Amino acid sequence: MPIRMQSRLLLSLAVVLSAGISARADVWPQFRGATGDGVSRETNLPSKWSTDSGVLWKTELPGFGNSSPAVTEKLVVLTTQTKDDALWLLILDRATGKLTKEIKVGSGKLAAKGAANLYAHRHNPATPSPIAVGNRVWAFFGSGLLVCVDAASGDVVWQKDMVAEYGEYDITFGMGSTPRYWNGLLYVSCLTKGASYVVAFDAESGKEKWKVDRRLPAKDDGPDAYSTPIVAGHQLLISGSDHVNSYDLLTGKQLWVSNGLAIDSPYGRVIASPVATEEGIVIATSGNPGGGGKGRVIAVNALGEKGDVSSKRVWTQEKSSPDSSTPVAINGLVFMLADAGILTCADVRTGEVKYTKRLGEGPYHASLVAADGKVYAQSTTGTCTVLKADDSGDVLAENKLDGQFFSTPAISNGIVFLRAYERVYAISN
Numbered sequence: 001m002p003i004r005m006q007s008r009l010l011l012s013l014a015v016v017l018s019a020g021i022s023a024r025a026d027v028w029p030q031f032r033g034a035t036g037d038g039v040s041r042e043t044n045l046p047s048k049w050s051t052d053s054g055v056l057w058k059t060e061l062p063g064f065g066n067s068s069p070a071v072t073e074k075l076v077v078l079t080t081q082t083k084d085d086a087l088w089l090l091i092l093d094r095a096t097g098k099l100t101k102e103i104k105v106g107s108g109k110l111a112a113k114g115a116a117n118l119y120a121h122r123h124n125p126a127t128p129s130p131i132a133v134g135n136r137v138w139a140f141f142g143s144g145l146l147v148c149v150d151a152a153s154g155d156v157v158w159q160k161d162m163v164a165e166y167g168e169y170d171i172t173f174g175m176g177s178t179p180r181y182w183n184g185l186l187y188v189s190c191l192t193k194g195a196s197y198v199v200a201f202d203a204e205s206g207k208e209k210w211k212v213d214r215r216l217p218a219k220d221d222g223p224d225a226y227s228t229p230i231v232a233g234h235q236l237l238i239s240g241s242d243h244v245n246s247y248d249l250l251t252g253k254q255l256w257v258s259n260g261l262a263i264d265s266p267y268g269r270v271i272a273s274p275v276a277t278e279e280g281i282v283i284a285t286s287g288n289p290g291g292g293g294k295g296r297v298i299a300v301n302a303l304g305e306k307g308d309v310s311s312k313r314v315w316t317q318e319k320s321s322p323d324s325s326t327p328v329a330i331n332g333l334v335f336m337l338a339d340a341g342i343l344t345c346a347d348v349r350t351g352e353v354k355y356t357k358r359l360g361e362g363p364y365h366a367s368l369v370a371a372d373g374k375v376y377a378q379s380t381t382g383t384c385t386v387l388k389a390d391d392s393g394d395v396l397a398e399n400k401l402d403g404q405f406f407s408t409p410a411i412s413n414g415i416v417f418l419r420a421y422e423r424v425y426a427i428s429n
Helices: 003-012 162-166
Strands: 055-060 075-081 086-093 099-107 131-133 136-140 145-150 156-161 180-182 185-191 196-202 208-213 230-232 235-240 243-248 254-258 281-286 296-301 313-317 328-330 333-337 342-347 353-358 369-371 374-378 383-388 395-400 410-412 415-419 423-428
Touching: 075 423, 086 136, 086 145, 099 145, 099 156, 131 180, 156 162, 162 185, 180 230, 185 235, 235 281, 243 281, 328 369, 369 410
Parallel strands: none
Antiparallel strands: 055 423, 075 086, 086 099, 131 136, 136 145, 145 156, 180 185, 185 196, 196 208, 230 235, 235 243, 243 254, 281 296, 296 313, 328 333, 333 342, 342 353, 369 374, 374 383, 383 395, 410 415, 415 423
């Protein structure tokens, strides 16, 4: 079987291979779904809503945080930090939104060397998103606390101080990466100017299965990354330190690596996760907060390859590139959203731009998600723009809710879950 056909087969089986998470479409167990592609098989999803219509329930949350919801058959799980620096796991009833458990798991602050006014309004230790599978919940906080909790009893199963065990973070705006769960393993990506590694744990026991150092050439803020790993077939994809690369899920062996994310700025760093497409192409972005949206997007023919694949780059883009928002790929197209609200739709294979469109009031930090022929783009000011997942650029609706939204939407069982800084909404038809 040709390598490219193998890679497509692996991608089509990605959700099934992440068993241990239900492969059904009615759960959203972690950040951007089971594998991190941000695409759901759900249908009959809402397009229009407002404060007066379409809100199934709304729940006020204690403290503040930007973690995205993890959704199981019965639960919605979030994290938060209260003013006393306590770190909490919040468990809500999925059907009613009732807050059933508030579990204090520790306390701590971000270790961040950047100016607080640049991040404190949108980032604290409760930025990484939790993971929920059955009655087990895993949560990582920017302080370095990694914890496994039994959702039924509220008991802590195990916990780790990642800073004490693996080294101090040296990262400008504080640790913000979310772990990734797959088939009984929990993967943590730590990319900083200090500690820099990828580690896999047995999710039930917390025992280390493998660890690899990840130190790739990058300068200034380049070694810092806030991105979340994704799963593509048998591979774990990591983006940061001016490179995107892949590890074998079971052994940690590096499969391939590509450079190309460096930009001409001392502030270049990676926040968005990589994207694996059905065409075997990996798309990765690096943001430039001081460059007026001119960062860098690369597309590499990487899946199914080995070694240095930098020469396999098929297209690049620099204008209106995403910073915080992870793109979403669907129907042979990739949708990319710059923080200023410029949406670009391009052909996955060629990078040909199908359209660019300015969305409503921004900025935009949440990642894009797609389902039911729709792409959802959530602004920080509460406007969620719903577009057709094609090359038409047609906007189906612009929907406004109260709150500050830095969190990425979750999709489950006909409902779109939107987490604001201080509350969470369930939106339904």
